Amino acid sequence: MCKSRAEISRVTRSKREARASYDKMSRWYDVVAGHFESKHRDIALAQMNIQEGEIILEIGCGTGRSLLALAQSVDGSGRVYGIDISEGMLDISRAKVRRARLSDRIILICGDAADLPFRPHSFDAILVIFTLELFDTPEIPIVLCQWRKALRDTGRICVVAMSKKGKVGLVMRLYEWAHRRFPSYVDCRPILVWKALKDAGLHIVDASEVSGWTLPVEVVVAKKRYHPLEQPECDRTTENKKRSSPRSPTQVRQDSPKRPGQTAK
Numbered sequence: 520m521c522k523s524r525a526e527i528s529r530v531t532r533s534k535r536e537a538r539a540s541y542d543k544m545s546r547w548y549d550v551v552a553g554h555f556e557s558k559h560r561d562i563a564l565a566q567m568n569i570q571e572g573e574i575i576l577e578i579g580c581g582t583g584r585s586l587l588a589l590a591q592s593v594d595g596s597g598r599v600y601g602i603d604i605s606e607g608m609l610d611i612s613r614a615k616v617r618r619a620r621l622s623d624r625i626i627l628i629c630g631d632a633a634d635l636p637f638r639p640h641s642f643d644a645i646l647v648i649f650t651l652e653l654f655d656t657p658e659i660p661i662v663l664c665q666w667r668k669a670l671r672d673t674g675r676i677c678v679v680a681m682s683k684k685g686k687v688g689l690v691m692r693l694y695e696w697a698h699r700r701f702p703s704y705v706d707c708r709p710i711l712v713w714k715a716l717k718d719a720g721l722h723i724v725d726a727s728e729v730s731g732w733t734l735p736v737e738v739v740v741a742k743k744r745y746h747p748l749e750q751p752e753c754d755r756t757t758e759n760k761k762r763s764s765p766r767s768p769t770q771v772r773q774d775s776p777k778r779p780g781q782t783a784k
C-alpha cells in the first residue's frame with residue numbers, strides 16, 4: 520500500500536551499521552556529496568552569523584566540511600567542537616584541521632550525538648547538517664531536547680535536513696523507496712524539520728526551503744529561548760538546574776566521551 524504523504528519513513532539500520540557505512544564512505548564522501556551539499560552549507564553558515572569568541576558545536580561534523588569555516592569565524596578566542604559517530608569521517612576532518620593549522624581551536628570527538636558528552640549551557644550555537652534525519656522518528660524529539668539543553672539561554676541551532684514538507688514528486692518517491700530498500704546506504708530520509716524544532720520547544724527565527732537535486736531541503740534556524748525567563752517542560756530537570764560556567768571550552772564531562780563501541784546499539 521502507498522504510504523501517506525505525511526508519514527515519515529523509519530530508520531531501520533542500527534548505530535553500529537551507520538558507523539560502519541560512514542567509515543567505508545569516508546574516503547570518497549567529499550567527492551560524492553561535495554557539490555550537492557555546499558549550497559545548503561553556505562546558507563546555513565550565513566544564517567548562523569557566527570561571532571568571534573563563540574563556542575560552537577557541530578553535530579555529525581563528518582569530514583569537516585564546515586569546521587574550518589566555523590573556526591575562522593570564532594577566531595582564536597572561540598572554540599569549535601565537532602562530534603561524529605564515525606572514526607573514518609573524523610580522520611578526514613583531523614587531517615584537514617592539521618593542514619589548516621587550526622588544531623588549537625577545533626576539538627573533535629567520536630561518539631553518538633544522542634548521548635552528548637557536554638554539560639548543559641555549553642554552546643552559543645549548534646550546527647547540524649544532514650544528520651538530524653539519520654535519527655529514527657521516536658529519537659528525534661529526544662535528541663533535540665538534549666541538544667537544546669546544551670545551548671546557552673541565548674543560543675541558537677541551525678538544522679539543514681531533507682524535507683518532507685510540500686508536494687512529493689517522483690524523485691522524492693524514488694528516493695524514499697531506495698531508503699526503505701537500502702537503509703544502510705541511502706540512510707537520510709525526509710523529515711519535518713521546522714515542526715520537529717518547534718515541537719522541541721525551540722523558537723524558529725528563520726526557515727528556508729532549498730531544492731537540491733530536486734529533493735527539498737529545509738534550513739531552519741531556531742533560538743533556545745524566546746524570552747530569558749521562559750523554561751519549557753523539557754528543561755525542568757535537576758541536571759539542568761546545575762549551571763556550569765558557560766564560556767570555558769573545557770565543557771566536556773569529566774567522564775570523557777564514550778568510545779564508539781560503547782555507544783552503538
Ligand SMILES: C[S@@+](CC[C@H](N)C(=O)[O-])C[C@H]1O[C@@H](n2cnc3c(N)ncnc32)[C@H](O)[C@@H]1O
Nearest residue numbers: 541579580581603604605608631632648649650
Ligand atoms: C550525511 S553526513 C553529513 C556530514 C556533515 N554534516 C556534512 O555536512 O558534510 C552525516 C554524518 O553524521 C554522522 N552520524 C550519523 N549518525 C550519528 C550519530 N548518531 N551521532 C553522531 N554522528 C552521527 C555520520 O557519521 C556522518 O558523518
